[in-house]
Amino acid sequence: MPKRVDHDERRRRIAEALWRIASTRGLEGASLRDVAAEAGISLGQLQHYFRSKGDMLVFALEHVNELAARRVRARVEASATAPSPRVILRESVAEMLPLDDESRSGNLVQVAYFLQAVHDERLREHAKEGVPLLRALFADQIRRAMAEGQIAPDRDPDTEATLLICLVDGLTSYTLLDVHSPAEALALADAHLDRLFTP
Template sequence: MPKKVDHEARRREIAEALQRIASTRGLDGVSLRDVAAEADISLGRLQHYFRTKDEMLLFALRHINALAERRIRERIGALPASPGHEPPPRAVLRECLVGMLPLDEKSRVGALVGAAYFARAVHDERLRTEAREGIPQLAALFTELLRNAQERGELPAGRALDPRTEAMLLISLVDGLTAYTLLGVHTGEEALERLDAHLERIFGSSD
């Protein structure tokens, strides 16, 4: 009997080869042939799974995002909570935001792949549509957490705050912090400090 090929596993192996290239020399000018060599397969074999570099980048980005989401869910699951209650919205929101920053090698590589994909998406409507799809869901999650915090009285009294606007500002903040971390404008630790400073402006001191 011929051995059954796990095509999804093979795609993940190719995505991981792309990630290794991103972590060592970036993705500028990287070709399908380069990734095939890194994955130790022929170019024809790679093109059986990905016809173009854009297809490969998209799969790699989705794979990385799925892994990041799993790590964030694990971090949220480890948050302290009283019996029968979920963790406070601020704590959940912070874990989500921290998980989006390039603070270790895995998240740094994910950010590099994302930057390469988004740079191509600016000039390609199909890729741009794909790149935008996740933003409304993320904004909805953050909006719900902020609204929940309002209802629980966890925001400073007497302060008018629009959860939807604040959610989009948080997404924009993390995008900017990510870009500046990758560029070396600040360190990951400084990015985290600035994120916490902004959360303190929204929620007040956590002391």
């Protein structure tokens, strides 16, 4: 039987090579050739999967977002049998922050993408498409907590969800810059949640 190439596996390997480059030196200077070399395949093989750098970036971004969403779900499910809104929000925030090497590296990838996306409309559409989903997830939990009397009824769930997402983004940047430690970033997020969760 001839050896069959696992195409999904190869796409993932290419995406992972791209992430390693993004997290160490950024994406701007990276060519298709650089990524092929990092993935240990030829340029021709890479071009079989991705015809342009843009195609490759979009695939890798979707893959990184999918993995992040999966990690949040896993963390929430592991945390308790019936997690409260506060537990869900807290665990999601903890998963988004660069608290360990893996998430630090994932965050560096997203920063590299972010900088490209600001200058590239197609990538920007993809980069921002996860935000409404995350906002809806957070707003649902805030609404649930309001119904249960854990959050004051005059808060606006969408506004609170957006503020939380933006805060986590800023905490992430300053953690990557070593302005504060991962533990301090989490304590700051907890301080914010403490004040959100006041009846």
